[in-house]
Amino acid sequence: MEKHLTGPTTERLTMRAMTPDDAEAFYLLNSNADVMRFTHEPLCASVDDAREAIAAYPDFDRYGYGRWGCFLNTGGPMIGFCGLKYLPEFDAVDIGYRLLPKHWGRGLATEAALATIAFGFDTLKLDRIIALTIAENTGSIRVLEKIGMRRDGTVEYDGLHPLKYVIDAGANS
Numbered sequence: 001m002e003k004h005l006t007g008p009t010t011e012r013l014t015m016r017a018m019t020p021d022d023a024e025a026f027y028l029l030n031s032n033a034d035v036m037r038f039t040h041e042p043l044c045a046s047v048d049d050a051r052e053a054i055a056a057y058p059d060f061d062r063y064g065y066g067r068w069g070c071f072l073n074t075g076g077p078m079i080g081f082c083g084l085k086y087l088p089e090f091d092a093v094d095i096g097y098r099l100l101p102k103h104w105g106r107g108l109a110t111e112a113a114l115a116t117i118a119f120g121f122d123t124l125k126l127d128r129i130i131a132l133t134i135a136e137n138t139g140s141i142r143v144l145e146k147i148g149m150r151r152d153g154t155v156e157y158d159g160l161h162p163l164k165y166v167i168d169a170g171a172n173s
């Protein structure tokens with residue numbers, strides 16, 4: 001299995017697997033209540049916890065891909081993440097993204113997500129990518145619509161009932 005520690009690069013973003021050096025940026029992202037509002041995940045408590053979470057992240061070893069840290073091509077620390085996650089519960093690959101609020105509203109999530117979908121289909125040869133988002137997360141739903149995903153009902157996941165979106169290989173070509 002090929003391990004894709006480097007993700008797609010776009011006009012404004014570089015995407016790569018996180019390393020312990022990204023722990024502070026990971027902490028700032030995942031301890032921000034505005035970022036975490038619709039994720040229903042606990043807030044990250046410390047830079048040490050962030051470092052541990054990065055070190056223990058199993059997806060690249062297990063599946064060859066995962067959520068990549070997003071970095072502006074102009075330089076600076078990680079501004080968020082975007083990437084793919086295999087969900088055994090659904091035997092499906094999920095796209096997810098999260099950015100620091102100061103970078104919202106400039107189309108960066110859409111740019112990262114479009115490149116991630118293309119990577120999933122062209123490089124990983126996936127047939128289908130799904131996304132899960134709760135109905136209140138209007139910004140996330142807008143991103144999913146902009147990248148060409150279509151609504152496919154509601155599922156039960158993690159004690160929640162998120163909307164499911166799907167896109168099939170070839171849908172954007």
Ligand SMILES: CC(C)(COP(=O)(O)OP(=O)(O)OC[C@H]1O[C@@H](n2cnc3c(N)ncnc32)[C@H](O)[C@@H]1OP(=O)(O)O)[C@@H](O)C(=O)NCCC(=O)NCCS
Pocket residue numbers: 034035036038039097098099100103104105106107108109110111132133134137138139140142143
């Ligand atoms: C969701 C998120 C990644 C979007 O990032 P972003 O870079 O601002 O996204 P984009 O600029 O590419 O697009 C956002 C779109 O949603 C719209 N939008 C954002 N918030 C909105 C809101 N509250 N109501 C309506 N539309 C909203 C924007 O206007 C834009 O649409 P437009 O281009 O048609 O104007 C960002 O808000 C985030 O990190 N949220 C917290 C983490 C999260 O919830 N992740 C998703 C979990 S499923």
